[in-house]
Amino acid sequence: xxxxxxxxxxxxxxxxxxxxxxxxxxxxxxxxxxxxxxxxxxxxxxxxxxxxxxxxxxxxxxxxxxxxxxxxxxxxxxxxxxxxxxxxxxxxxxxxxxxxxxxxxxxxxxxxxxxxxxxxxxxxxxxxxxxxxxxxxxxxxxxxxxxxxxxxxxxxxxxxxxxxxxxxxxxxxxxxxxxxxxxxxxxxxxxxxxxxxxxxxxxxxxxxxxxxxxxxxxxxxxxxxxxxxxxxxxxxxxxxxxxxxxxxxxxxxxxxxxxxxxxxxxxxxxxxxxxxxxxxxxxxxxxxxxxxxxxxxxxxxxxxxxxxxxxxxxxxxxxxxxxxxxxxxxxxxxxxxxxxxxxxxxxxxxxxxxxxxxxxxxxxxxxxxxxxxxxxxxxxxxxxxxxxxxxxxxxxxxxxxxxxxxxxxxxxxxxxxxxxxxxxxxxxxxxxxxxxxxxxxxxxxxxxxxxxxxxxxxxxxxxxxxxxxxxxxxxxxxxxxxxxxxxxxxxxxxxxxxxxxxx
Numbered sequence: 001x002x003x004x005x006x007x008x009x010x011x012x013x014x015x016x017x018x019x020x021x022x023x024x025x026x027x028x029x030x031x032x033x034x035x036x037x038x039x040x041x042x043x044x045x046x047x048x049x050x051x052x053x054x055x056x057x058x059x060x061x062x063x064x065x066x067x068x069x070x071x072x073x074x075x076x077x078x079x080x081x082x083x084x085x086x087x088x089x090x091x092x093x094x095x096x097x098x099x100x101x102x103x104x105x106x107x108x109x110x111x112x113x114x115x116x117x118x119x120x121x122x123x124x125x126x127x128x129x130x131x132x133x134x135x136x137x138x139x140x141x142x143x144x145x146x147x148x149x150x151x152x153x154x155x156x157x158x159x160x161x162x163x164x165x166x167x168x169x170x171x172x173x174x175x176x177x178x179x180x181x182x183x184x185x186x187x188x189x190x191x192x193x194x195x196x197x198x199x200x201x202x203x204x205x206x207x208x209x210x211x212x213x214x215x216x217x218x219x220x221x222x223x224x225x226x227x228x229x230x231x232x233x234x235x236x237x238x239x240x241x242x243x244x245x246x247x248x249x250x251x252x253x254x255x256x257x258x259x260x261x262x263x264x265x266x267x268x269x270x271x272x273x274x275x276x277x278x279x280x281x282x283x284x285x286x287x288x289x290x291x292x293x294x295x296x297x298x299x300x301x302x303x304x305x306x307x308x309x310x311x312x313x314x315x316x317x318x319x320x321x322x323x324x325x326x327x328x329x330x331x332x333x334x335x336x337x338x339x340x341x342x343x344x345x346x347x348x349x350x351x352x353x354x355x356x357x358x359x360x361x362x363x364x365x366x367x368x369x370x371x372x373x374x375x376x377x378x379x380x381x382x383x384x385x386x387x388x389x390x391x392x393x394x395x396x397x398x399x400x401x402x403x404x405x406x407x408x409x410x411x412x413x414x415x416x417x418x419x420x421x422x423x424x425x426x427x428x429x430x431x432x433x434x435x436x437x438x439x440x441x442x443x444x445x446x447x448x449x450x451x452x453x454x455x456x457x458x459x460x461x462x463x464x465x466x467x468x469x470x471x472x473x474x475x476x477x478x479x480x481x482x483x484x485x486x487x488x489x490x491x492x493x494x495x496x497x498x499x500x501x502x503x
Contacts, residue, residue, distance in 0.1 A: 012076045014099040018106055021069030028110055030067040031103045033060075038077055038100050042093055051088040053079065073099060126363055133361045134370075141374060144288055144336050151278045151286075152338060156256050160279035163259055169194060182302035184282075188309070189316055191280060195273055196314040201263040204424045206238045206249050213242030223250055230257035266312050266422070270294040273311040285337040287344065291328050292431070297335050297344075305406065306335070306397070308347070312422040313415070319347050321416040326433040331358040339382075339390050340375035343367065346401040 021027055040050045053060055053074075064070040076099050078090025090096070127134075150156065173186035181189070205215045215238040223232040231253035239246045251267065252258055255275040258268050270286060274296050277284040283299040285306065295310040308319040315321060322328045333345045349355045375394065379387045400406040419435030420428050428434050 012072060012095075014076055014095060014102050017069055017072040017076045018099070018102045019069075021067065021073055022106055022110070024067050024069060026063070026067050028107055030064050030070050030073075031107045033063045034070070034073050034077075035100055035103050035107075037064075037074075038096050041077075041088060042096065045093075053086040055081075055084050055086065073103075126366070130362050130366070134366065137362050137367070138370060140288075141334065141341055141371070144286065144334075145341055145374065145378075148286065148336050148338050150255065151275050151284070153256075156275060157279040159256060159259055160276050163199070164191070164276060164279065165194065166280070182300070185300055185302060185307075187280070188277075188282060188298055188307070191276065192273075192309055192311060192314055192316055195269075195276060195311045199262060200269055200272065200311065202269075202312070202422050203249070203263045203265060204427055206247050208240040208243065208245060209247065210245045211240060211243040213240045215240045215247065218246070221248075227252075230254040266294055269311045270296055273309070277309075283337070285335040285342075287333060287335045289322070289328075289330065289348075290332040291330055293322065293328070305400075306344075306347075313420070315415055318413050318416045320350065320412060321418075323349050323351065324412060325416050325418050325435050326420050327435045328433065329358060330355055332361070340378045340394065341371050342394060342397060343371060344397075344401065346404070347406065350404075350407075 018031075021030060024030065037050075037053070044050045055061065055065065064074065074086055077096045078088050078093075079086040080089045081087075169187055169190040172190045173183055176186045176189075179186070205217065208215050217236050218239045219237040220234050221237055223235050227235060227248075227250040230250070232250035233253060234251050236249040236251065237246050238249055251264065252261060253267075253271060255271050258264065258272040259275070261268075262272075271294075274284050274286050277296060277298055285297040285299075287295050287297055287308075289295075295308065295312070297306040298309050299305075300307050307317045309316050310318070310321070313321070323330055330345065330349045333343070333348050335342045335344045345355065345359070346352070375390075379390055382390065417435075420431075420433040423431075423433075425434075
């Protein structure tokens, strides 16, 4: 009992002296210095230089002795003041070992706290700096997700089915035969082709209904009430360069209205196409690219993955066409469906270093957590089995995109290597979406048969030209006059002179 009472009241108890030292702002430096002295003493217990510390040592004075609790820690170890030095007098290392153990634990806890405090400080700094950007990001994500409900409207889906030649598309899908795609995938390809070629019309500038002259956009004006009903956010005023008449072009966001107008640019195209896909029973997502483009993604049950679908380009499963072909500098790309949001940037970009540098609006951790919170709010309304399925699918997709396994052993298609097809040349040049192609060059993808036909045609032309040249040589031998030579030269094609020079 006496020993226990003595231990509890001992002012040099290791825990007590460390508690005194830890209050100092210089605790970590002091503790590490004391630990170093103690460890040296343990490793070299008989060497005088480790058993004696001169108090005139300025480093020791600054780092340990002048720090509150520093002197007490040294006395706890077993050092005693003797003249102008501290001398180790303890008979064993029991207290020393205990103190070292406690100091190491305290230093570890202090450094962990410091890191946590620094993390919080950085987060607060980020929050303050990213405040407006986070607000804008949250607004864009939530507003677009809410819009996805419109595509589930059964009346709108029926209106879309009334416009789609379903029987024709199914027949064409069957005619594709065994092309490596499922029947549903072939229907999707036919739907995409029909939408591009037969249903929707691209509009750069509307045609003048008065003189059929060329028009250009001269202003953007607020929508009329009749236009606002169909969610027209803005109205472009197009003026004829000939007669001067103006025509309103509302940029409708109501997919039902777009089934009637059947015209617009990428926003209208993607909007209406997503509705058509949902009407055909495809699980579909609306994809928003922050560098000003939109398209769709359709889930393939046969391949258990999402397929990129751009109705403006009649492109399916060509996700790298924007970065590799158009030359877009992508940053944020999100896919919105009835079951939530997914950040799909790595489906559309392989230049991770450059793309990451452009993703500077908000921190990645905040963005991921925000999307998780939004999705959780959507999933909470689902039955448990469906909720778990959605969570697993999203996680699987994220993993595939992050690791790049989704694109393994996949070569670039020729359609992913050319510039944008939709839109006028000048408009595409202004947006920087011509890619590597030269202005005025054709972007059309030519089939192997077309190339063979061109080769055959070229050979035939060469053969015909050779025949003409042989005839020319024959005439030169028979005729002594030059008028016949000039007559034949005039009848040759424009490239005859070049061929003649090469001969």
